[in-house]
Amino acid sequence: MTFVGEQRLATQEQRIIDAALRCIARWGIAKTTLDDVARQASCSRATIYRLFPGGKDALLEATVQAELARVFSELSRRLDEAGDNFEELVVAGITCAAQELASHEALQFVLAYEPEVILPRVAFKQADRLLSVVTAFAAPYLARHVGEEEAPRAAEWLARIVLSYTLAPATGVDVRDESSVRRLVRTFVLPGLVHHQQVRQ
Amino acid sequence: MPEDLTVRERILEAGYACVARYGLAKTTVEDVARAAKLSRATLYRQFPGGRDQLLREVITWETGRFFGRLAEAVAGALDFAGLLEEALLFAHRAIEEHDVLQKILVTEPERLLPQLTVESERVLVFIRRFLVPYLEREELRPGVEAEEAADYVARMLLSFIGTQGRWDLTDPEQVARLVRTELLAGVLA
Numbered sequence: 599m600t601f602v603g604e605q606r607l608a609t610q611e612q613r614i615i616d617a618a619l620r621c622i623a624r625w626g627i628a629k630t631t632l633d634d635v636a637r638q639a640s641c642s643r644a645t646i647y648r649l650f651p652g653g654k655d656a657l658l659e660a661t662v663q664a665e666l667a668r669v670f671s672e673l674s675r676r677l678d679e680a681g682d683n684f685e686e687l688v689v690a691g692i693t694c695a696a697q698e699l700a701s702h703e704a705l706q707f708v709l710a711y712e713p714e715v716i717l718p719r720v721a722f723k724q725a726d727r728l729l730s731v732v733t734a735f736a737a738p739y740l741a742r743h744v745g746e747e748e749a750p751r752a753a754e755w756l757a758r759i760v761l762s763y764t765l766a767p768a769t770g771v772d773v774r775d776e777s778s779v780r781r782l783v784r785t786f787v788l789p790g791l792v793h794h795q796q797v798r799q
Numbered sequence: 800m801p802e803d804l805t806v807r808e809r810i811l812e813a814g815y816a817c818v819a820r821y822g823l824a825k826t827t828v829e830d831v832a833r834a835a836k837l838s839r840a841t842l843y844r845q846f847p848g849g850r851d852q853l854l855r856e857v858i859t860w861e862t863g864r865f866f867g868r869l870a871e872a873v874a875g876a877l878d879f880a881g882l883l884e885e886a887l888l889f890a891h892r893a894i895e896e897h898d899v900l901q902k903i904l905v906t907e908p909e910r911l912l913p914q915l916t917v918e919s920e921r922v923l924v925f926i927r928r929f930l931v932p933y934l935e936r937e938e939l940r941p942g943v944e945a946e947e948a949a950d951y952v953a954r955m956l957l958s959f960i961g962t963q964g965r966w967d968l969t970d971p972e973q974v975a976r977l978v979r980t981e982l983l984a985g986v987l988a
Contacts, residue, residue, distance in 0.1 A: 713912070713913040713916065714908075714909035714910070714912065714913055715909070717908070717909075717912035717913060717916055718908040718909060718912055721908075721912050721915070721916070721961060721962075722894075722904055722961050722962060723904075723962065724908075725961065725962040725964075726962055726963075726964060729962065729964050729965075730964075733965070750965055751964075751965050751966070751981075754964045754965055755981050758955065758958040758959075758964075759954075761958070762954040762955075762957070762958055763954070765916065765919075766916075766919055766920055766923060766954075768950055768954075770947065771947075771950075782951075785940075785942070785943060785947075785951075785985050786948075786951050786984075786985035786986065787985065788985070789940070789984040789985040790980045790981050790982075790983075790984035790985055792984070
């Protein structure tokens with residue numbers, strides 16, 4: 599019974615989070631009100647306050663966490679599909695991450711019109727936190743290939759590539775496109791990862 | 800025209816001093832005019848967009864000076880790997896010791912970072928142009944072109960200069976290893 603109850607709660611939280619994402623994609627973070635989200639989710643403001651005590655800030659934080667979890671689970675799926683082939687793993691990881699970022703309408707709206715909200719989290723020292731979250735996720739996948747010790751740095755490297763090419767698109771490189779990523783990976787990344795492996799040995 | 804340039808330079812320098820003292824939000828055109836010992840009219844003639852344009856150009860100006868100092872610092876390097884090592888060591892230290900940048904990153908990052916992200920495109924072009932001649936002198940791995948290698952290396956440099964992550968960029972040995980693996984393993988023959 600408890601389980602069913604939690605599931606239902608989780609579903610309603612998710613519906614509110616989805617509504618918040620749709621509002622942000624349309625109006626941005628500053629202009630989105632809890633009334634907007636409530637209307638979009640077909641629930642009352644009171645319900646939102648009950649599920650996210652603290653109101654808008656709490657809802658935003660929960661939305662970020664939920665989206666990170668969703669993207670990581672999508673990444674896991676793609677990385678598992680890539681199997682044991684190292685090149686496939688690296689190409690799938692970069693491509694999938696870049697596609698998730700590019701197709702994320704709420705994120706793209708905020709980056710375009712409210713960059714001051716996001717950039718403090720992805721620049722200079724603050725980026726260490728983001729990099730370490732991504733690294734903690736990706737390192738175990740790389741450990742089989744480059745060893746436990748080198749895996750975190752290798753994972754961080756791939757995260758830097760996704761961030762750089764996503765925030766400042768290059769001419770001739772499209773990190774959302776698998777064949778473009780494969781070329782980038784074969785040219786600049788695999789030789790260095792092999793080098794990481796050699797350093798270990 | 801040369802006189803204009805001097806006036807412009809004087810305003811930018813005064814603007815930078817004001818930002819260092821009052822921050823981006825509180826610096827006014829009057830503050831900058833007073834610091835530059837010029838009239839407000841002269842400032843508006845140089846920067847018709849007023850305060851917003853002036854502050855934008857102050858940031859562009861200081862970013863340019865920063866990377867100018869960096870380029871100067873590494874000009875004597877013996878080879879390409881050595882150049883990148885020196886660039887990382889110098890730039891990491893220079894960012895840490897850049898009091899105005901550090902202060903604003905704490906007090907008003909939301910005002911600075913959107914502009915620095917816009918700047919980063921310009922900075923990438925600057926680093927790329929700086930690197931290409933060096934790359935053309937090196938023997939590159941088959942299939943690697945100097946231009947694309949310069950773009951890749953410029954991105955990685957910028958990424959590490961801003962955020963060192965798991966590396967210790969004050970340690971020359973770690974920097975040498977970073978350059979050999981993540982920056983150049985795919986570039987040099």
